[in-house]
Amino acid sequence: MPNFDDFQQANASFASSFQDGDKPMPPARKALVITCMDARIHPEKALGVAIGDIHVVRNAGGRAVDAVRSVTISQQLLGTEEIYVIHHTDCGMLTFSSDQLRGIVKERLGHEDHTHYHEFSDLEASVRDDVKLLKESALVRPGTAIRGGIYDVTTGKVAWLQ
Amino acid sequence: MPNFDDFQQANASFASSFQDGDKPMPPARKALVITCMDARIHPEKALGVAIGDIHVVRNAGGRAVDAVRSVTISQQLLGTEEIYVIHHTDCGMLTFSSDQLRGIVKERLGHEDHTHYHEFSDLEASVRDDVKLLKESALVRPGTAIRGGIYDVTTGKVAWLQ
Numbered sequence: 053m054p055n056f057d058d059f060q061q062a063n064a065s066f067a068s069s070f071q072d073g074d075k076p077m078p079p080a081r082k083a084l085v086i087t088c089m090d091a092r093i094h095p096e097k098a099l100g101v102a103i104g105d106i107h108v109v110r111n112a113g114g115r116a117v118d119a120v121r122s123v124t125i126s127q128q129l130l131g132t133e134e135i136y137v138i139h140h141t142d143c144g145m146l147t148f149s150s151d152q153l154r155g156i157v158k159e160r161l162g163h164e165d166h167t168h169y170h171e172f173s174d175l176e177a178s179v180r181d182d183v184k185l186l187k188e189s190a191l192v193r194p195g196t197a198i199r200g201g202i203y204d205v206t207t208g209k210v211a212w213l214q
Numbered sequence: 215m216p217n218f219d220d221f222q223q224a225n226a227s228f229a230s231s232f233q234d235g236d237k238p239m240p241p242a243r244k245a246l247v248i249t250c251m252d253a254r255i256h257p258e259k260a261l262g263v264a265i266g267d268i269h270v271v272r273n274a275g276g277r278a279v280d281a282v283r284s285v286t287i288s289q290q291l292l293g294t295e296e297i298y299v300i301h302h303t304d305c306g307m308l309t310f311s312s313d314q315l316r317g318i319v320k321e322r323l324g325h326e327d328h329t330h331y332h333e334f335s336d337l338e339a340s341v342r343d344d345v346k347l348l349k350e351s352a353l354v355r356p357g358t359a360i361r362g363g364i365y366d367v368t369t370g371k372v373a374w375l376q
Contacts, residue, residue, distance in 0.1 A: 053296045053359045055245045055268075056374075062262020063372045070370030072254070077306055079253035083217045089269040089284050091241035092234070094258045100224020106217075107251040110272040112284040121329055122251050122274040128318050129306055134215045144239055144291055156290050163352040167283055190325040197215045208232030210225045212218075 075104030078130045083107070084123060086182070087138040088114040088145075092205040095138070099210075107132055113145040114138060115170045116182035116189075124191045135196060137182045138210060140203040145171045145178070175202060179213060237266030240292045245269070246285060248344070249300040250276040250307075254367040257300070261372075269294055275307040276300060277332045278344035278351075286353045297358060299344045300372060302365040307333045307340070337364060341375055 084107040087095050095101075095108050107126045111118045116137060126132045150169040157165040172178035179200035186192050200213040246269040249257050257263075257270050269288045273280045278299060288294045312331040319327040334340035341362035348354050362375040 053361060055243050055296060056361065059261045059263075059298070059372075060374070063260055063370075066260050066262060067370040073368040073370070075254050075367070077252070077254075077304060081217050084251070089246070089271045089288065090239070091266050091268050091270075092237050092239075094265055096256045097258075098225055098228050099221045100228060101221075103256055104253050106253050108253075108272050109251045109274075110270050111281070112271075112287040118280055118283065119273070121280065121331060124319065124327075124329065125274040125306065125315070125331060126251065128315060128322065129310060134217060136221070142239060144287065148291060153287070153290060157286065157353060160290065161352065161355065165286075165353065167286065167353065169283060169287060190323065191319060191327065191329065193323065199215060199218065205237070206235040207229055208225075208235070209229040210221075212222070 072103040079104065079106050079132055081105045082132050083134045083136065084109065084126045084132045085136045085138060086114050086116060086119050088112065088140055088143060090140060090143065093140060093203055098203065098208060113143060113170055113172065113178065116185045117170060120189055120191050123186065127193050127196070133197070135186060135198040136201065137179055137198065138201045138203050139175055139179045140205055141175065142205050143175065146173065146175065176213065234265040241266065241268050241294055243267045244294050245296045245298065246271065246288045246294045247298045247300060248276050248278060248281050250274065250302055250305060252302060252305065255302060255365055260365065260370060275305060275332055275334065275340065278347045279332060282351055282353050285348065289355050289358070295359070297348060297360040298363065299341055299360065300363045300365050301337055301341050302367055303337065304367050305337065308335065308337065338375065
């Protein structure tokens with residue numbers, strides 16, 4: 053694994069100056085951020101949060117549909133009260149259809165694939181859809197404050213939706 | 215939303231000195247990390263990776279079962295080749311059962327809940343189970359190098375499993 057030695061070395065250096073070993077399990081800021089797995093997003097840096105501050109859920113696209121299990125645990129067991137859904141410019145989810153990807157899986161891996169990959173064609177609509185999904189979910193606390201935003205990978209700026 | 219102003223201010227400051235606006239969509243290090251949403255884990259810091267380097271998927275526990283859709287997109291469309299599954303000490307997933315949480319949901323939200331919350335009682339076994347799930351998944355490229363590890367929230371150190 054080409055990156056393993058680098059990760060191991062970097063982690064040893066990180067641990068050697070680690071000073072946050074006393075933080076409790078519940079997030080200090082009582083907030084949860086849902087965002088994309090994209091390599092260009094470092095959510096803690098982009099929002100200025102410290103170790104122990106917020107829960108971060110990430111998946112392809114930052115889709116809420118994959119996040120409900122985590123949100124329920126975060127709210128009901130660990131006391132988070134606010135949710136931020138942040139998608140981003142130049143997202144891979146804008147570049148393919150589930151049909152196309154199922155075709156690629158069939159061709160390369162030799163399996164029939166029935167996955168819905170939850171791609172989208174309109175970035176702002178995808179954020180609004182995910183905020184709505186969470187607001188309407190039977191497993192999300194009614195009245196939870198949920199805010200959507202779009203991270204610009206070229207500027208590092210989050211544009212918050214109204 | 216109590217954190218909103220802080221996040222907005224911190225992001226403005228982050229963006230004002232942002233210099234990584236030219237990174238391409240595919241992760242430079244061709245690696246994907248799956249880890250927990252826990253607030254005490256800042257994966258990029260802990261592994262010493264830069265903006266644009268790796269995909270990061272996070273959910274409650276860092277469970278692979280929620281990550282397969284993202285792994286498929288990451289491998290088939292964005293060229294990642296290695297996967298690291300990192301669970302951690304003092305994980306919330308060690309502290310409850312799905313039955314208990316369904317009871318809490320029923321009591322507080324008034325809904326019957328049939329979610330499997332994917333909690334675990336043995337930390338090392340949960341990592342090995344998730345590595346196995348990925349290795350055996352029809353949607354993960356055969357032969358993918360997958361390594362499991364446990365992050366110690368008190369020391370910042372990752373112990374890699376053999």
